[in-house]
Amino acid sequence: MTDKRKPVRVWCDGCYDMVHFGHANSLRQAKALGDYLVVGVHTDEEITKHKGPPVFTEQERYKMVRGIKWVDQVVEGAPYVTTLETLNKYDCDFCVHGDDITMTADGIDTYHLVKAAGRYKEVQRTAGVSTTDLVGRMLLMTRGHFKQGDSEYSIDREPSANMGQDRSARSPWTGCSKFLPTTQKIIQFSDGKSAQPSDKIVYVAGAFDLFHVGHLDFLEVAKKEGDYLIVGLHTDPAVNRYKFGNHPIMNLHERVLSVLACKYVNEVVIGAPYEVTKDLMEHFNVSIVCHGQTSIMPCENGADPYAEPKRQNKFKLLNSGNDMTTEKIVERIILHRLEYENRNLKKEKKELDAYEAFTRSRKSQLLE
Structure with missing residues (x-):
């Protein structure tokens, strides 16, 4: 029937x-x-x-x-x-x-x-992350520790005048994530489908921090290079080595879920090695390794991280036509810092007032 x-x-x-x-x-x-x-x-x-x-x-x-x-x-x-x-x-x-x-x-x-x-x-809302939280993490970068030594971004080391005091130490958006990753959450986000023997497997790697439209467009063109797309996510220390300052803004586990939610992605390698080695390519049966238009930082020993796929003639630079980067997002926040600080403060106050009103209402109901 x-x-x-x-x-x-x-x-x-x-x-x-x-x-x-x-x-x-x-x-x-x-x-x-x-x-x-x-x-x-x-x-x-x-x-x-x-x-x-x-x-x-x-x-x-x-x-x-x-x-x-x-x-x-x-x-x-x-x-x-x-x-x-x-x-x-x-x-x-x-x-x-x-x-x-x-x-x-x-x-x-x-x-x-x-x-x-x-x-x-x-x-149920996902604890430990919100747009307010992420904006707050970037606002903290304007406290003088984003791209240290670069005067262009080394601004406002003192609390801003309109805030009266630096609230970052006890604000709920300090950038210390409350998100607690679990294997169950990763399973829920994963499509659970393995590559088929006949699939052409594409491998890309990077930070994919603050997952944005630039990442999305790149992954779309990367997926078109084959049948099954694997994304290698570098560890937090590795990302910090080549992006410096306060990067990454989102930790490895947060970045894993953000990438897994993308419809073009089939699998994620959690904490992928920075160098794409022969062993890695054989392990995942990689047909082609792709990279976008962003610069490639050498390995700690000065070697090219893509030397092996290049040697095998399995490396391809892709141009998605989108030049958005995580750094440009941070620049947006920094350029409009006061607007976003005020936005976050207003949102926090409004929600706190609403929560207190809800609590009072519940108490009065219980007393009746």
């Missing part, structure tokens, strides 16, 4: 600014509640009005959400307040959001309409 059950269509929406594994995990959980996942992404204008300036443009954010493996459809310019009309327009049965607080500039719950109609479901 054939299954004639109507597919369950799920709606998610948000800013999806600086898309990270927390966003991906929320979308993974949402997709598990149905069959087809529709994701609405807000415009820059809406985000600026209700939350503060986004780090990425709306076009960049649309592309990043489309790159997440669990997303079936992206709706551009979704309204900030989720309405029943929106759910009905896209034939979605219900809306899904994390268990954190999302409000308009006026302090109104953006999901109050769908909650009242019983068309709202909640999934």
